Amino acid sequence: MRVAAINYFVEKPQQQHAQRWVSNLLDRAYGGSQRRKRIKVLINPFGGKGSAQKWFLRDVEPIFAAARCKCEVERTLYRGHASEIAEKLDTNVFDVIASCSGDGLPHEVFNGLGKKNDAALALSKIAVVQLPCGSGNAMSWNLNGTDSNSMAALCVVKGIRTPLDLVSITQGGQRTLSFLSQAFGVVADVDLGTENLRWMGDLRFTYGFFVRVMTKTVYPCEIAVKMEIPTKGEIREHYRQELTKSRQILEQQRCTSIERETSANDDVGLPPLKYGTVNSPLPETFVQIPGEKTGMFYTGKMALMAAGANFFPATIPSDGYLDLITMDGDISRPAAIKSFMAVENGKFFDMPYVNYQKISGFRLTPKMEGGKGGFIAIDGEKFPLEPFQAEVHRGLGTVLSKSGKMYEVDGVVPTERSSRS
Ligand code: ADP
Ligand code: MG
Secondary structure, X not given: OOOOOOOOOOOHHHHHHHHHHHHHHHHHHHOOOOOOOEEEEEEOOOOOOOOHHHHHHHHHHHHHHHOOOEEEEEEOXXXXXXXXXXXXXXXXXXXXEEEEEOXXXXXXXXXXXXXXXXXXXXXXXXEEEEEEOOOOOHHHHHHHOOOOHHHHHHHHHHOEEEEEEEEEXXXXXXXXXXXXXXXXXXXXXXXXXXXXXXXXXXXHHHHHHHHHHHOOOOOOEEEEEEXXXXXXXXXXXXXXXXXXXXXXXXXXXXXXXXXXXOOHHHOOOOOOOOOOOOOOOOOOOOEEEOOOOEEXXXXXXXXXXXXXXXXXXXXXXXXXXXXXXXXEOOXXXXXXXXXXXXXXXXXXXXXXXXXXXXXXXXXXXEOOHHHOOOOEEEOOEEEOOOOEEEEEEEEEEEXXXXXXXXXXXXXXXXXXXXXXX
């Protein structure tokens, strides 16, 4: 997408009329979206193919300028820099932090905001968004339905502030915020355990996956969860209700401009941990689920994990739940292959060996022999292969989205989107 201008000459007596026309046009173009957003832009010069700077100048900046957005640009100089910038950012001066990067920088930005003394307020004031310049651009696929930088820039200009649940991960003595996914077993392994095959390009994921399916790899562990919605049927019904609510939100926002919904008593740090940390006694409300034969343990707060990889078609940005997929590692090879192929054709949710549930917290303890042979991936980043616990905080974070409520994907309930495609 490119910026273009059309000029008309208006006679003096018609000036008032023209001004009214312009103001109506802007109302229609923006709906409930905030105009002239103030944007802190972060550029990761090492994300993806290393083109973030070029793409920002060519595809994004002209669109922000045309929309009269105020921009301040900073390049990240090292790992963890984005987190430091977010931690120090004056939240009265900006509305948005936009990362020209993969999913690594938004992960850092949420964590940086989470370190502020007024973390909860900061996370509700600042919308965290991505301009897709990385190798993994899940955030933009989910919220904007694209990995085009110019289209994503327009989505920032016109995006509606949307609450997003964030997940606290405790491991050892650390607490980390996560916005995308938590993986153990085959998915984490294929994501992080095939680094030595980078020369294969994307093929390393397919290859890595087939090797593990062929050898029926299992990742023994202990799993305890706070169950919220246990069956696929109830999950579908829950999704249907949320979809209806989202249509109402969109309808309201078409006509009224919404103001920032922060209240003064948000002025505190991160919410306390309801279920304690991984070092606390196991909460009584947690139930054990079998883990000896785990092939895949995958929880998600967004639907798409990569382009076309809709693992979590029932996720809702702010329903307060994590979507959990578990699959045994010792099922037949054809069944495993069939299940994974179904991710691409949108039938994954309904596959018989795929367990899909909604939970609000869990604890996972790896039990691999010798404590080796596997990975833990949080938002795609490598974590130590040690016990960890997760809990959801409803609507703690803020992003910008098209609908104000749902992801740009075909969910478990057919919509106009899916019947068109
Ligand atoms: P990709 O999708 O290619 O992985 P990301 O945006 O996720 O791109 O970034 C990958 C990692 O790069 C992140 O963990 C981030 O902390 C790190 N990073 C950011 N800036 C720099 C830098 N200047 N030098 C090295 N690493 C960086
Ligand atoms: Mg990344």
